[in-house]
Amino acid sequence: MATRTRPRPRGGLDPERADEYRGWLRQMLLIRRFEEKAGEAYSLGKIGGFCHLYIGQEAVAVGSLAALGPQDYITCSYREHGHALARGISARAVMAELFGKAAGCSGGKGGSMHLFDVSLGFLGGHAIVGGHIPLATGMAFAAKYRNTDQVAVCYFGEAAVNNGAFHEALNMAALWKLPAIYICENNRYGMGTALERASAIYDISERACSYDMANEVVDGQDVLVMHAAMERAVQRARADKHPTLLEVRTYRFMGHSMSDPIHGHYRTREEVEDQRKRDPIAVWSQRLIADGLMDEDRIKALDKEVMQEVDDAYRFAEEAPDPEPEALFADVYAEEKREE
Amino acid sequence: MATRTRPRPRGGLDPERADEYRGWLRQMLLIRRFEEKAGEAYSLGKIGGFCHLYIGQEAVAVGSLAALGPQDYITCSYREHGHALARGISARAVMAELFGKAAGCSGGKGGSMHLFDVSLGFLGGHAIVGGHIPLATGMAFAAKYRNTDQVAVCYFGEAAVNNGAFHEALNMAALWKLPAIYICENNRYGMGTALERASAIYDISERACSYDMANEVVDGQDVLVMHAAMERAVQRARADKHPTLLEVRTYRFMGHSMSDPIHGHYRTREEVEDQRKRDPIAVWSQRLIADGLMDEDRIKALDKEVMQEVDDAYRFAEEAPDPEPEALFADVYAEEKREE
Amino acid sequence: MPTLTYRDALNQALREEMQRDPDVFLMGEEVAVYQGAYKVSRGLLDEFGPLRVVDTPITELGFAGVGVGAAMVGLRPVIEFMTWNFALLAIDQLVNSAAKMRYMSAGQVGVPAVFRGPGGAALQLAAQHSQAFESYYAHIPGLMVVMPATPADAKGLLKSAIRDDNPVVFIEGEMLYNTKGEVPEGEHIVPLGRADVKRPGGDVTVVCHSKTVAVALKAAEQLASEGVEAEVIDLRTIRPLDQETILESVGRTHRCVVAEEGWPFAGVGAQVVDTIQREAFDELDAPVLRVTGADVPMPYNKQLEKAAKVDPAKVVEAVNRVLYKEV
């Protein structure tokens, strides 16, 4: 199947869906403020380990997850705070996890890179690049096996497509016609390596040709475009039982992780400044204002509201207790195997 | 680059190259008779382990290796008797290796799946599917590193292209512009699995598009066509420093290995019979006769000659001594490390 | 009791568990149409169809991950590796995904999958196809490692492994597939984590597993003819290790030899030795000796291969040494 870049949907926004549209803005704002706070907490040493912020890519998680149902499965890389929040894990549970507290969504044992909430079908943050692509494929296989209408969605970066796990998994998904959606968040860099220095071709979506898989290039800075592309992919998966590879063009406004400067050896300040001009939150805010579904004041109010939510999450995380010492030896094996 | 199937070279064979052409026939006959003998020896228990015969695919090794120079590097899968012979390892040394004798090309320690002759740049038989594709890529890297005109050639089956090692290696070869030639011997089956049941696309050569790599589909039953395609690939590697993926369409006349029946659960007797009609040796013999470069009698004489060579190799292998018991602990580490 | 081959005992366990639980499926290279590279899955495609008996491309990393993913959402995959040599390509999924998912998710997501196939050497398959990797998997918290030596244990342990809620590494033996033995019909369950005394004896303890069990039993026969009664303990489950059974025996015999097919450095036997000398230091009348495969890649040549492998003579010799017997 050929690569297609769909035009930005024409015409005004449907007023009927105003609440939904405002909800997307709220989610993007929540993620942005949450990440800013997480960065702050990391600098204060309240969050440890690796911490990969999602700032700049908010429209991808928000626009795509909005097209899913509660029955669907989601797996992500280690850069998954935004996806967790967009899927509905509370800011408290996510922040508490980053703080390593028992009230965290992974009991404080997973941390920033391993967020889980099985009740929401949110099946991890995974920290081996490419490693979760076969996992999502297995979840899609389970949906086919049980003949449900579930879809398995997998988020990963553009650097993961060079890895063998991507190749092996997508071939099987296409061969077996599994309801899987592979979302490659192409933010142009894998750590300090530009896409062009790691991949022999620069249009990731064309990798789908090796598997005769449906594919699209999507503008990841426009939540509406992202959502529309995802709806097509979900339809393809649910109804036609065909997988899709979406190459979503986006950009990471911060460093690779908290220990990486925003610009350095591998990209210039100018490039970052330039990219910031298409901040997904600004893009969507302007659209909503232009179409009369929002105004400056209401957006300010919304922003204030999410900031309060984030502050509350921060306080909650700080005050929450650490896991009990016994937690160290729990969850290694299933209950009855606990003693071993 | 698009997939191209070149037409079978038109017009008569160049009489100037008659000896070369006859040499190809001799090599194909030698491989055929050698493999028949090896099968016999295996049934008699003189050869152990796995033994994968090359019968039916002779034109691929002979036609392609004829386009290489002595400085080039060759790596193969476990189905490499034919390549070893075509590259010039003596029938004695190969047969002795299959018999596990000290005079074998791998000292009796490698066996059928691990034939080596470093003096000929023949760098193994490898038994992990896909595992040698990165190795060949590393040899091509070395050629570029040293700025020599060497080419690294890698032979593997069509089932290997679904493996992550293939994907990772070809991406690097294209990204770094390495003088590598990847020869996929598409004999339609990986053990008992038809290509169509393992790969989402059926034209293996199209996998090259994921790496923007030059590629061709080649008729592997016609040694002249194989040789012409290989010459183009060698030129591309030596002069332009560009890698190539050749999908060579061929067929395995015997079972996957000596322990696998010729036809069974996965292919019919009819299919095999039908394929045997395009026996590469018959195809080339007829062409040579048609162009007046050979006649029935000379071909019979040639066949007799190679049979004697094979019988001699068989006797040699039988009479040759086993490795000394000390060989068990030799070659684990480099000399000075021997004691460890 | 019917006599079955080890192969058919495994086949029976798979069939019975697939009949019992619709969430159980088999996936791997050549398991369906080809009826299994070693015919362990013979007949299963016909009985259960292509959705439950699935042929895969040659993508160990990929289909192992597919199995883990399916298990994360509640299916019970049985993933076959044609041999464990090839599973090195998939070990990231076993170690980083299967073994850690429950822990990283604080108990939310388990991985009830079985990874099975033949391990160790067969005959003259040379260096890349003749390796025993049980110590790799036994090293990993979160994994169970099971290695049946007899047809009855093969059936009973595989049924337990499939019903277990943890990821189980189940290592068979190509050289064991044709061995015969009595196998109880139907609901025959052998619990994981329990070693089995395959032969009682009071003079020396021989700890072994998988293919070395038959070797140890042969050695024990010869030793008996020389008046030495060896107790042969088949570990059956490598992780968790059944320390009680080992220590109880050594407490009686005061001497121990540990045999295994694999290489010596940090092998399973090293852990058994560590356990014994720590927990039964004062009981030991001699150092615990190990009999292992030669510390070299496996050579192709028949004689060299034979010399590299564990055999009864080597076990007898080690036993005589722990008995300080001059021979």
Next chain:
Amino acid sequence: MPTLTYRDALNQALREEMQRDPDVFLMGEEVAVYQGAYKVSRGLLDEFGPLRVVDTPITELGFAGVGVGAAMVGLRPVIEFMTWNFALLAIDQLVNSAAKMRYMSAGQVGVPAVFRGPGGAALQLAAQHSQAFESYYAHIPGLMVVMPATPADAKGLLKSAIRDDNPVVFIEGEMLYNTKGEVPEGEHIVPLGRADVKRPGGDVTVVCHSKTVAVALKAAEQLASEGVEAEVIDLRTIRPLDQETILESVGRTHRCVVAEEGWPFAGVGAQVVDTIQREAFDELDAPVLRVTGADVPMPYNKQLEKAAKVDPAKVVEAVNRVLYKEV
């Protein structure tokens, strides 16, 4: 003698060896433009150019194989794994290609490559990023396994590893990169295969390697204040294991504790214990005890992680136990 960090000592060794031998090159993720994920390769791209300092895609299996292939034809690759956790994806190339090529070819084709990068846990990197796999590589005949604990050893051992004709697994420590120490300038070579007594003592032997060396030395200080003289042996090379140095020490102290960062089951320590109880059985006045990382996937939470790791108190406690001291 100049004082350098462990990181700069490695950088110096790489620079000197690349200057010395044009066949030596460095390849891995982020080693060039980014100057190394942990800055070990800082400045090398500028000095040696993009052909000798090569950034790779995230393809551990692929570029490890590229390194092996280049070494097969005579180059001397230094392949950097960003961490050894990710090398699980490449272990097939180390075990099935690098370790076996010389043997399968009966000595025709060697693999003079070094595979290096940080191993073990850093701080709160959680389960998938906090693993010590030295026992995996030490299990394999054909590989050498080297783990320097100090800046001087880091330089001297890396130079030896690069000049060695065998495939060398060289495991560093993220937590060691910033540690400082005196490092001889220029041609400073530490031979492979030799352990080092980092602190002499006559009451008990503490065997350790890599990060646990500093832990053992701290423990030894505390023990000294309690009147116990511990001899601290840094293995430095795990395979081949320097048995003489260990046995000579245990022959004097008659007591031994083995510390390592990794998991207990079939860890490096198990092999050390096996060796000691076999070769020095009559010398031992107490069982050899091991101090290891907790037998669980590494948790993210700071306190839990701390509890999971080896620390001086745990070593002191083990020493007191082998001394049968009530505390």
